[in-house]
Amino acid sequence: MPIELLMPALSPTMEEGTLAKWLVKEGDTVSAGDLLAEIETDKATMEFEAVDEGILGKILVEEGTEGVKVNTPIALIGEEGEDFSAPAGDASKKDKDDEGDGSSDAASGGGADAGAPAKGYGRGDTEASESSSGPAPAASKNADGARIFASPLARRIAADKGLDLSQIKGSGPRGRIVKADVEGASAAPKAETSAAKTEAPKAAAASGGGAMPTGPSAEQVLKMYEGRDYEEVKLNGMRKTVAARLTEAKQTIPHFYLRRDIQLDALLKFRSQLNKQLEGRGVKLSVNDFVIKACALALQQVPDANAVWAGDRIIKLTPSDVAVAVAVDGGLFTPVLKDSDTKSLSALSSEMKDLAGRARDGKLQPHEYVGGSFAISNLGMMGIENFDAVINPPHGAILAVGAGVKKPVVGDDGELTVATVMSTTLSVDHRVIDGALGAELLAAIKENLENPMVMLA
Incomplete structure (x- = not known):
């Protein structure tokens, strides 16, 4: 089945970026170490490189596209002869749970900070097969409101078993929770799970969470200067x-x-x-x-x-x-x-x-x-x-x-x-x-x- 390449997080603060340039085209065969694309982060232009081989079957995000959110699918990669016409998540596939250990990962952000969990499709980041029925649950957060990094398959198994991901230590790259971590885990008492959920709002409040006042909108400001000469400067x-x-x-x-x-x-x-x-x-x-x-x-x-x-x-x-x-x-x-x-x-x-x-x-x-x-x-x-x-x-x-x-x-x-x-x-x-x-x-x-x-x- 085709595998989705996701927009990676190339720095700890990156939430979105610009897919500046594709360095390969649809149908190209890529090998480990090949540069796939150039991605502009909030700080610099960095390279996105392959860590495995395959066929770049379909480009989902065209070069020059701005504001691409981290974890957005940007391309499909797979083997020769595979059907790339449908998104990877919709393609028909048989149960391959045993392959979901990250061994077939296709690409990673070559410039990602080693101290931060990479959010794009990288080695150990997205497991190659996620064939359990239904979509993966949304990403979990711990008691401090910070995201818990786990593969979609691990999240799905955890949801089926009633596991609290905040109580599981990940063995994947950069502490990511993978399939093996949740298969042998037992569900914690429900009281602990609910307690963790009630602590999250408290932690958010303690750290200054909540809505903050904002200034006038762009439309309101533009109305103030109707009839005056000005130039709009696009924010990088x-x-x-x-x-x-x-x-x-x-x-x-x-x-x-x-x-x-x-x-x-x-x-x-x-x-x-x-x-x-x-x-x-x-x-x-x-x-x-x-x-x-x-x-x-x-x-x-x-x-x-x-x-x-x-x-x-x-x-x-x-x-x-x-x-x-x-x-x-x-x-x-x-x-x-x-x-x-x-x-x-x-x-x-x-x-x-x-x-x-x-x-x-x-x-x-x-x-x-x-x-x-x-x-x-x-x-x-x-x-x-x-x-x-x-x-x-x-x-x-x-x-x-x-x-x-x-x-x-x-x-x-x-x-x-x-x-x-x-x-x-x-x-x-x-x-x-x-x-x-x-x-x-x-x-x-x-x-x-x-x-x-x-x-x-």
Whole structure:
């Protein structure tokens, strides 16, 4: 029977994408590793590759189609001579339950993040045969409202046996529940199942679920400007994602803000000395490199602030994984410099330049911009003296960095002098970090930047 290739989730945040280009045509024979299509996600264009062989019998979604939802069938693949005129789910077939272990999977998203369950048709993602009668039940959710990843056949067997999928540990790729996991499982008492269902709304309420107010519709806005000259700018996937996530952030995260001025004269002098010594290696440190290192060390000095919000709990990270906002055409990326506390300034500088360059070229992989507990947004290089940044969930905080400006200051001896002062604002998620803890974190960042040699100790 033909097998459906589904629109894959090529990043943890992807809900839909654009099928930019088919790299094969109907009737072509494909083998493992062959590139099937190019798919534009909210962040980049990525390749969708085959992991098994077969005939691409029918293309269901034409190239150039936008807004294709994850898990939407995009093509049919099978063996030579098969009937591809009907959708795979409607084709006549005999019982092949024993083959439903994912061994005949046809394709996977080659660029999918290894840490996130792939939602497209991939190895272990959709089982090759789902011949039990009736359609597979809808995807289940756990007590936190998060989707439980299980194959259609596993969901159907679980429904027939009265199993609660949230109580079953998946053995498939990325923890996906497959046929073997549910065949030997026994149904849990109904009281547990109903309890799980009643907990889901509570968890959703605790995490800020529910309808949020929205602004005027597109039609309402267009009416306001009738008779005026204007140009409509079509939103790309990245801009849609930025709009959705930042709206979510401001509506659901209880922000508060802490501000401190940081004197940079010692840092600028030390940076100049280091850059002279590093000329032969082709390394030139920026102030931003020092800011990254200072924040990474501060997260180690104040470990309770190295944390993220996870719906109904706080997750404290051990390493300092620092994200840095990078402006690109049509939006922004926040690539993550992992283990920043253990890396030298020159290593951080080289890695940041590489990540920023590939971000602007749209070549970052999901694992390079997902994660982190803390972010930095630096507009000082653009002349902005101070601003408030929006937290990128699930991060616990973000540091807004302004320009270094010559200002009159009162020295330790009480005399008036001139210093290079940089304004910083720490935006904090009050669910994760309280005021005193946030103040302690910002004080540690200030101390590190004003005494830069200590960061090398």
